[in-house]
Amino acid sequence: MFSTKAMIRFLVVMGALAGTGRADVELATKDETVSLKMYGDAGLQAGQAMRYFYKDYREYNRQWVQQSLLHLGVHAAFGDHVEVKLGLEGRLWFSLPDQSGKTTGQAYALYDKIFSYGIYEACGSLSFGNPDWLHGSVTTGFFRYKYNTDVRNLGEYLFRTYTYPGVIVNYFDMTDARLTGLKVSGDLPVGDILQLHADAMLTFETEFYPFFDASPSVIVQGNLAKVFDFSIGATFSRLFPVNDSLTNPTTDPKNRYITAGNDTAYYTYAGTKLMARLCFDPKRFIPLDIFGESDLRLYGEVAILGVESYPANDTLGSPATGNKNIWGYDTLLNKMPVMFGFNFPGFRIIDVCALEFEYYRCPYPMNLANAVRLGNQYAYPIPAEYNKPLWYYNSDNWKWSLYVKKTFMQKRLGLVLQFARDHMRFQHILDEPKVYEEALVRPNHWWWTGKVYWKF
Numbered sequence: 001m002f003s004t005k006a007m008i009r010f011l012v013v014m015g016a017l018a019g020t021g022r023a024d025v026e027l028a029t030k031d032e033t034v035s036l037k038m039y040g041d042a043g044l045q046a047g048q049a050m051r052y053f054y055k056d057y058r059e060y061n062r063q064w065v066q067q068s069l070l071h072l073g074v075h076a077a078f079g080d081h082v083e084v085k086l087g088l089e090g091r092l093w094f095s096l097p098d099q100s101g102k103t104t105g106q107a108y109a110l111y112d113k114i115f116s117y118g119i120y121e122a123c124g125s126l127s128f129g130n131p132d133w134l135h136g137s138v139t140t141g142f143f144r145y146k147y148n149t150d151v152r153n154l155g156e157y158l159f160r161t162y163t164y165p166g167v168i169v170n171y172f173d174m175t176d177a178r179l180t181g182l183k184v185s186g187d188l189p190v191g192d193i194l195q196l197h198a199d200a201m202l203t204f205e206t207e208f209y210p211f212f213d214a215s216p217s218v219i220v221q222g223n224l225a226k227v228f229d230f231s232i233g234a235t236f237s238r239l240f241p242v243n244d245s246l247t248n249p250t251t252d253p254k255n256r257y258i259t260a261g262n263d264t265a266y267y268t269y270a271g272t273k274l275m276a277r278l279c280f281d282p283k284r285f286i287p288l289d290i291f292g293e294s295d296l297r298l299y300g301e302v303a304i305l306g307v308e309s310y311p312a313n314d315t316l317g318s319p320a321t322g323n324k325n326i327w328g329y330d331t332l333l334n335k336m337p338v339m340f341g342f343n344f345p346g347f348r349i350i351d352v353c354a355l356e357f358e359y360y361r362c363p364y365p366m367n368l369a370n371a372v373r374l375g376n377q378y379a380y381p382i383p384a385e386y387n388k389p390l391w392y393y394n395s396d397n398w399k400w401s402l403y404v405k406k407t408f409m410q411k412r413l414g415l416v417l418q419f420a421r422d423h424m425r426f427q428h429i430l431d432e433p434k435v436y437e438e439a440l441v442r443p444n445h446w447w448w449t450g451k452v453y454w455k456f
Contacts, residue, residue, distance in 0.1 A: 025456055033079050039087075040072040040456060045172065045416075047449025052439040053388070054096075054426065059442070065426075065449065067093035071120050081127045085143075087120035096426040096435075120144075121178075129186075136186035142206075143183065146176040147199075147219050147231050148277050150299040153401035153422055154339045154358040155277070157303035158217065162208055163237045163271035164381040166305035166335050167366050169207075170423045172449055173416055179203045181214070197221045205238065209372045209379055210246035210269065213238035219275075229279040229299075237306075238270035246379075254324050255380040257313040267313075267325060269371075269381040271306035292348045300340035304332070313382075325382040327364045334361050351405045358399040358422075365393055366423060367437035384436065396441045399423065416451040 025038040046066035054060055073087025093114055123141030148156050153170060159177035161168050181203035188196045201217045219233035241247035248268045249255050255266050279299035283291050312328030329335065341356035367384035386393065401420035407413065421440045424447060428435065440446060 035077040037075045038073070038456070039075055040070070041453050042071075043069040043451050043453030045069065045449060045451035047418075047447060049424070049426075049439060049447040051442070051445045052447065053437070053441050053445070054439060055435055059445075063096065063426075065096070065447075067091055069453070073120060083125045083127075085121050085123055087122070088117060089120035090115070090117045093427065095428050134186070134188065136184065139183040139185070140181070142178065142180050144176045145179050145183070145199075145201075147221060147233065147275075148175075148299075148301055149229070150279050150294075150297055150341065150343075150354075151175050151301065151339070152341070152352065152354045152356065152403035152405075153418065153420060154341070154356045154399060155301040157301065157305065157337055158219070158233055158235045158273055158275045161273070161303070161305050161337075162269075162368070162371065162381075163273060163306045164267055164269060164310070164329055165364065165368075165371060165383045166329075166337075166362055167368055167371070168337060168360065168423045169425075172418060172424075173451055178207070180206045193225050195223045210238075210241075210243065212242040213247055213269075214240035214242075225284070227281055227284055229281070231275070231277045233275045235273040235275075237273055238268075241270065249378070249380055252378060252380065254313075255382060257311050257325070257328070259311070265310075267310055267329075267381045271308050272304075274304045274307060275301065276303075277301035290345075290347050292346045292351060294343045294352045294354075295345045295347070297343045298341075300338070302336060302338045305335045305337070327383060334363060336361075349406075351407050352403065353405075354401075354403045356401045356403070359397055360399070361397050363393060365437055366396075369436040372436060388441065392441050395443055396438075398443070399440075412455050414451075414453050414455070416453075417448070418450070419446065419448045421446040 026036070029036050046064065049060075049063040049065060051059055051061055052063065054063075068091070070090040071087060073085060076084045078084075093116070095112070095114060119142055121142055121144050123139055123143040125137050125139040127135070127137040129135040145159065146156065147158070152175065153172075156175050156177065157168070159179065160170060179201065181201060183199055183201045185197065185199045188198075190196060197220070199217075199219045203215055203217065205211055205213045205215065215235055215237045216239060217233065217235040219231060221229070221231045223229050238247050245251075247270055248266060250266045256264050257267065259265050277300065279297055281297050283296055306329060308329075309332075310329040312330070313325045327334075337358060337360040339356060339358040341354050344353040344355065346353050364383035365386050365388075367386075369384035370380050370382050371384070373379035399420075399422050401418060401422055404417045406415045423438050424440055425437070426435050426439055
């Protein structure tokens, strides 16, 4: 049953935290050509997984999930052409207790808080050209990147997915990617009707195992008549592996398949991803000044997570034995996530009210257990063993998300509320009870969460 009381209590607490806004924090410098500003935000987010799976066949109800967030950084500008951003991220979170009742030599249930800190961004940019015509920049370091400005939860497939297996990863209210490497960007306004922007990148894998592989990417974005936004892009994922034996493992029969010519070949983490997205904004045709910036936008995105095809491996026995790729990567539609969304009118009262849907006909578990190396365990780019009936994984093709956001005090204070059946995974501090499979598998699985944050 829907936990109305828990959600109402949470919203009341969020509203009680409202206060006055803060101005930009600009630091004084002796050099007039140097501009130095601090930026950051602090937030509290919490919610409940209403129905979900956790490590076994059993369904569970109403797991509270909560964490506090901190971002703090410095933005320095040296003249008109050089910028440096340095930012840190901190989290206070709680390791989810193991509800399956299984035990080993380690304590599975850790009812203790965990502080974790890391780099939020650390990059420098050099700009060049004429802003009125040809303009570009070169960025190096650890930078944030987002090519689909409309998505609030689902989408952004180029940098939030594995290629093989085609697993999707998303986090609450964090749709940008954190990339490490080199980015070359350029703007080309083509008159008043068409504007184009292009990014060419060489990034090193720091999110998904195996690490450090280099991937070239090209993305072109544009706006036509302030009505259509669009993007097309490609990522040649792991084109340059640092350790070929990890990216293309050939040491275990679980990772092999038999070709049409009766030869033995092996699956690989490397592959080519393609993406296209389109947004239609009809407000230009409506002569009313009652809509907010995001209102009425209709948008969508489609991707191919690996254009290369590979057959199934069913040479190790019956499907019940697991530990192999009985599904294969030979069906294009099984590698194509499609999302679409619509922003309902907020009439300048609500900043964003976005309803998003995703269809992904992936037949295997969204489980990274086989693709991630733990200790001496080998890792392979094949789907993990399934621990639930196979038909479960054919019933989770549809995902959905309702995202609502309201800001106050010149956008210094923000409130966010989301209801979703997305790709949420639980976190655990220990390796043994860690869950690599999505929690929301069945059609009746969902969660809600909210956040209050302050910015300066």
